[in-house]
Amino acid sequence: MEAGVLRECQAKPSGGGRPRVPLEIDPVRRHMVGLTIWPGAVSVAKVNLRGHLVGKPVARLVTGGAGRLVDAAASLLGKAVNEQTMGVGVSVPGFYDPESRRIMSGPAVSGSGGLGPGEPGEPGVSPVSLVPIFERAGDHPVIIENDMHALGARWLLTHKASAGHDVLLINIGDGELGAAMLIGGRPHRGCASSANELGHMRYFADTERCYCGQVGCLERIFSSEYLRRIEGVGESGDETGGGGGTLMKRSAAYEVGDESLEMLYDYLANGIVNVVNFIRPHRLVLVSELTRYPDVCDLLTRSIRSRLLGELVDRVRIDLWDQPVAHQAETAGWLGLAGLYCDGWG
Ligand SMILES: [Zn+2]
Incomplete structure (x- = not known):
């Protein structure tokens, strides 16, 4: 409750002694920020701690290579985080190296055009640093995963498994x-x-x-x-x-x-x-x-x-x-929720 994750509901009468005060997840006080980086586009969204969208997602089309995409993503993130932010989930396509905080390859990083499909037969070679994302996130915990893992987080938290x-x-x-x-x-x-x-x-x-x-x-x-x-x-x-x-x-x-x-x-x-x-x-x-x-x-x-x-x-x-595409900022927000509610994600 101190962290703003839970709140007290109305007290219910009990058979004797103090009335029971049920707790529920607080949908108002805190949120997760979801950020997605995709070839040619970045987007950001907020979800409350029950996974509902807060406000509208914001998307930007970006041309000019991977560095520009990461800068645009960091800038969107910087505007989205505030003191109510509980954490940040970031979904990226392809391979990501958490040690060096770089996107390694996949459709995300091509030898020439940055974050965009590579030339046929020319697998991505130049890793792209996501350090600007961490800088803009400040003290908020950041979880970066492939977009399919973001979808996995969303599935896990919305289904009885x-x-x-x-x-x-x-x-x-x-x-x-x-x-x-x-x-x-x-x-x-x-x-x-x-x-x-x-x-x-x-x-x-x-x-x-x-x-x-x-x-x-x-x-x-x-x-x-x-x-x-x-x-x-x-x-x-x-x-x-x-x-x-x-x-x-x-x-x-x-x-x-x-x-x-x-x-x-x-x-x-x-x-x-x-x-x-x-x-x-x-x-x-x-x-x-x-x-x-x-x-x-x-x-x-x-x-x-x-x-x-x-x-x-x-x-x-x-x-x-039947779920909309994996690379959605809202779905990236569920990565943050998985980090909060489940073991092995944070
Ligand atoms: Zn292939």
Whole structure:
């Protein structure tokens, strides 16, 4: 209560003695600041200690490289923090090195253009310092994680999950796959801070070259580009489906027998099954706008279930979560909340 996390509710009569005074999380006095850095844009938002947005998020488009992005992010942060700020959650794409406080590589850091997709075959090489963020945060604790871990924090605090359970979250977009593993409620750390790079699981498939430098990455396969490639349709292909159209539009209009689309879902299911068989999570959470299209969701989940090891089929629970993009300042704010409420995040 002294820190402003809890407040007293109205006293309730008790059977005798002093009246009971229940406590609740105070939604007014304190907040977390969420900050997100993404290729070409930064944004900041405040969430109260129950996770509700306070005011409107503020976003800035930034050109001119990674240093400019970090400066813009630090400047937004400087305006957002005040004496009511409890902590700061920052989400970044790609790899982050907490020792040197630098973004190392990934889509975030390219050799030439700074925070922006690198040239094909030219993986990021110049680390970007986030020290200005820490300077602007002042005495407030700062948690910096990959955007998928921010999404993991938000999932963890908004769903009833057993503390000891392992959860695998997979974010599925067009040409963009991310994963986060929560082991007993804590993010999987590994030797470098990042998401679990499911998108770069590789197949012997003739895709476009990935920004990671390789060919055949799962996130290059599960994309509109690859769909066009296998159908031999140009960029301006027939948008109505049956040749051309984006992956999302084709998924929305899916009917059994769309072989090209089914092939892409086959690859995706296979990649997910390999990971699930390998780590045996209690729950698999698929996060995507695809959850709005029941026919493809059914195709995907059936395909996953049919290939899981028999011992796991009845043990792994598969959930669908229709959640807006991971790289959202509001979601970054949940990192701060995870630092406050959960072990292993701060
Ligand atoms: Zn790749």
